[in-house]
Amino acid sequence: MERKMLLSINWPLVGITAVLFFLGVLNLYSASGFRMEEGLNVDPYFQKQLIWGLMGLPCMAIFMLVDYRHLKTAAWPLFWVTVVLLISVFFVGKTIYGARRWLDLGFMHFQPSELAKISVLILGARLLSRDTGKLDFLPLGAVVGVCSIPALLVVKQPDLGSGLSVLLILGGMVLYRGLTSRVLRTAVVAFPAMLPLGWFTLHDYQKRRIVSFLNPESDPKGAGYHKLQSEIAVGSGEIWGKGFLGGTQSHYRFLPEKHTDFALAVFAEEWGFVGCMVLLSLFCAFLFQIAQVARDAKDLFGSYLAAGVFFYFFWQILINMGMVLGIMPVVGIPLPFLSYGGSATLVNFCLVGLVLNVSMRRFLFKKV
Amino acid sequence: MxxxxxxxxxxxxxxxxxxxxxxxxxxxxxxxxxxxxxxVHEGQDFARKARANQLRQEHVYAPRGLVRARGGQLLATNEPAYALGIVREDCRDVEATLDEVSRWLGLDREKVGEVYRKGRGKVKPFEPLIISHDLGFEEVALVEANKLRWPELEILVRSRRNYTHGDLFCHVLGYVAEANEAELERDQGLSLGDHVGKLGLEKVMETRLRGIKGVREFEVDVTGRRMAEVNTLPPRAGEDVTLSIDLGLQQLVHKGMAGKEGVVVVMDADTGQVLALVSEPTFDANHFTGGISTKEWRELSDDPRHPLLNRVTQSAYPPGSVFKIVMAGCGLHENMLNPAETVFCPGHLTLGSHTFRCWRRGGHGHVNLRRALVESCDVYFYRLGMKLGVDRISEFSFASGFGKPTGIDLPHEKGGNIPTREWKEKTYGERWQKGEDLNFSIGQGYTLVTPLQVARYISALINGGQLLKPQLLADAEPEVQGEVPLTGDQRDLIKKAMVHTVVDPSGTCWRARTPGVTVGAKTGTAQVTRLTDELKALKDHEIPYALRDHAWMAGFGERDGRRYAVVVMVEHGLHGSSGAGPVVKACLDYLFPRAGRGHR
Incomplete structure (x- = not known):
């Protein structure tokens, strides 16, 4: 049985993940460089990312080998642990850039908000897989209500981006399950009505970002600067790109946050339209593979887990690419595998491991 | 499970x-x-924007053309000038640095602070902010010696115009100084901080002297810090220029005119080339190149002798008796003058109720044309003027090059004034009076001429009749602007009379006699104001300076086929002969050295 499982590992997904990760490290080498009079200086971000990746491998193995169905029982405890950690951040959290988001673990800074995404994903999978059929108001309210607790805690840190991510993952999974038509109709009416309300809860800097997104020319040196410089970086790559280490927008530091949120712009500048199409195809194949796992999963819980992971990656790719390409406002959401980030890399590998887990157990308990 | x-x-x-x-x-x-x-679709546009982001251009200074005198001596050169700059980025304690700088340079601490504050917004933190221009060698050495302790200080080398004979050529060369806003607007080739010719040849020959700036293109990062140099288009140096002016002669004239105000023109009669051109007093053009201080400016502009005034181009004077050589020409040209015929001069001439005096109270007796010129008899020319009338005199004067600028390559040249009936009516709203013919004929009244015009007319008398443009460059080809309306015999007649003016014992120009050289000349004493009897009674040195007559001597020297016109005009010099004569004589001695100690 074990042998059969190993044989049925989803190798395409493993392969795509590996290629994406190494493309990311390669790109980070260039993205962390800046030019001085003496030549190119490279900050060692690519090395750190590589180390995070190596640390991610055992995590991935664990998430792959331990039968995912155990998570069903672990869902609630994990959820409460997360909530406790999120609350503790308010008291013992480390403040960086005016936001309390980090817990100091000694060897690393740990963001409970990352954990929140995972535990909501697992709990959501458990709650949604209890039943079949489209969701009506009551069960929807129950699921959303429970999962909103960590989301709100994260928003309060304040970390609007991560808080929304948590809700978006859950929202994706809910959509995957399906909604009754009256819920859908209500949503269509209610969401636009709530937008103005949402506006007033935003911080000033967040409002500025949205205004500058809608009208970037209003302030090209200020809030619109990121979008403009990012578009120039991407666009100036033209068809074939400026070549590896040939990017000027990044190396002369016109591009902000080039090794994190805007890493894609560095890639696009150096590899051009052709490189971007390869990268986009890889991301789409990656998402498609996860979608296939969700379809082929042996049980509903596994299917919802895979769907959750799908949305976890989907939203990040959509929002980050949209931001870099200037069709979405600037929000601090990284691009999986391309943006530098320790916790994010670990989580990415764990979640891929989870999908592999679901995938390789799809042949168990075949229907007779 | x-x-x-x-x-x-x-x-x-x-x-x-x-x-x-x-x-x-x-x-x-x-x-x-x-x-x-x-x-793909907008790619080229974005690529252009990316280049615009990172590429900067900077001009590379083109050395300005050098100026030499006829003999090759350098008159205008380019010298390094040292400025002190502060690189803010390297500054640990700005206030301490400024304290130190103000102590070293002996500058007011407040002012240094203000320069710093003003410059802060315009200069990037890694670029030097200029605190002081024009450091002396000692100050440069001081800064360099303390560079280790004050790494933020930087000495910048720029180019500055230097005039080796700043006071000798200020009115010919003019000077360069930092371009002002109007000039920057007018001239696309200029950028902020560039020097541009403000006066004189520096201004007129600006395009030739300036050269073409080079362009250096380099990459910068987001803060504007300089990275790699991409491209350089080397500058093209300005053209060097050699003046027609002889340094030795110019120096000689300057010395001869020391303490006087006036103009001296020495012109090669055959080519129009100007060998000496002096407007006295002078100023040192070097004061202006580094930006003149308000105090220096005030001193120069408030000087009662007006050294800043270029009398060569901006002043016109009543010619006095010098105009008689024009009157003689006019009479001959109109065939209304018989050179042999004599006129009786009793010392005055009465027209209506007014009496016009001859300068010699006792009169000259019977005088013909030659004697009238040699002894400068006023009555002779009164009668000639009455016969000719204003129309003929002004027509001949215009034809001889008076009343309009000579076209010399200097800015703002005035043309003097030759009165006509229409001019009188337009200017004063009055008809031309008969008596004014008389004043006109002895170079008084409304007539104003420039020494350059006189030199050109005299050149025409001795070069075959050609009115030549006065040239300032050694390589300039002669440019004939017209012909004096006189026949060869007529010109000879005037020329000979001028020679007799020098040679004859009774001649007014005996001071210009130069052995071995054919010298001709005519003096002029031009009234600045109508002298009252009270003033006439005074001795020369008792007359108030501003009321003293202008003194002219206009002449020529000729030997071995070389001919020069020499015109000296001394403001308030009283008498042509004594006031202007010695300078003419000195010029002729220089131009025609005695055999054995020749300079040419």
């Missing part, structure tokens, strides 16, 4: 599968389109 198993009869949601696949497809299409739009 089987306890963990979920119910087998529940299939994953169908439409959910579809949703995921559609989302992937949507993602792919959306971003393919966007990548295509940015990188």
């Amino acid at each position: 089987s306890g963990l198993l979920s119910p087998q009869d529940k299939e994953p949601p169908r439409h959910g599968q579809l949703l995921l696949q559609l989302l992937v497809l949507l993602l792919f299409c959306l971003f393919t389109l966007r990548f295509w739009y940015l990188q």
